[in-house]
Amino acid sequence: MADQQQQQTADKVVDEAPISPVERRNSLEQHLQHRPDRSELVERNILPASTAAPGLQAHQKELERSMRADTLNEKIAHRPSPEELLKKGVLDEDPRSPDEKYKEAIEDEYAKREGGA
Structure with missing residues (x-):
């Protein structure tokens, strides 16, 4: 019964009358008046902060990415x-094999995901 009343109310809310061209134009003008400016879109990370031409922005991003990769590789x-870190005492020698370390790391990860450790 309640579902039927909700459906009837929803049917009444939907207005299927065609929109006149004047109303459509007014609606568009209202939306354009409230359109955020470029600086707000940059702050919200919708537009890139770059001042480069839009056609060059993709190339600029690729260049920045490759420069970052070069820095990291260097x-x-x-x-x-x-071995050097062991000699300096920065790392401690671990008697476990790499397989044992891996198995323990996987178990720890599963425990974290299940809310354990």
Whole structure:
């Protein structure tokens, strides 16, 4: 009974009358008046903050990405080896095999996901 009343109310709310061209134009004008400006869209991360032409923005992003990759590769290349870190006392020797470490890490991850550890 309640479902039937809700359905009837929903049917009454839907207005299927055609919209006149004047109302449509007025609606569009109202939406355009309340349109956010570019700076607000940049703040909300909808538009990129770049001042480059739209045709160049994709190339600019790719360039930034490759520069970031080059920087990371350079840092990784100069990273000390595990043996050096063991000698300096930064790392402790772990008597477990890599398979045992992996198995324990997987178990810990499952426990975290299930709300355990």
